[in-house]
Amino acid sequence: AQSVTQLDSQVPVFEEAPVELRCNYSSSVSVYLFWYVQYPNQGLQLLLKYLSGSTLVESINGFEAEFNKSQTSFHLRKPSVHISDTAEYFCAVNSLRGGADGLTFGKGTHLIIQP
């Protein structure tokens, strides 16, 4: 079985400040790791993913996440946030067992950007 823990249900930050959204996972097998973003009244969009290779992965809008196997973490960071980053962020894992499993999601972190 696998699980995902997002410790912070809500993170308020000021515009242009840095932010880190925490994600820890547990799994008995190797996993793929994902961050999805859900803007108000919209579906999920893939933000970034770690499949293999470099442990630091980046998105096109300035977010990055680093896979830390020893700490079983995949925290999401951005050095300077914008009002448009206000959204719900979900961390998710998918086991490598032949691709037969669906994603396991964390409970989500609501990022609130204050002007």
Place this chain on the structure above:
Amino acid sequence: GAVVSQHPSWVICKSGTSVKIECRSLDFQATTMFWYRQFPKQSLMLMATSNEGSKATYEQGVEKDKFLINHASLTLSTLTVTSAHPEDSSFYICSARDARSGNTIYFGEGSWLTVV
């Protein structure tokens, strides 16, 4: 990039009726699709795994006779909520696995179901 289309985006139905939601992979073939449900202010919960040409695999606690899943082709899976009740009102979202890109999973935009 890969696109998953979900239809309808919004649907309101009367209690006791059935409603069908479609999930299509537009530019790739998906042997596996997934259906999730999201209640307000909660995370997504996997309902079932839809396998092309075979029966869906349901998660514990999900009634297979109530949530009918059909995956008749490599690009289409449907979820039918039968005899819907107000407690079935939720956000339903599908996803499809793209084997071409390391099994990355792409999501549809979701369907808001309101049962009145």
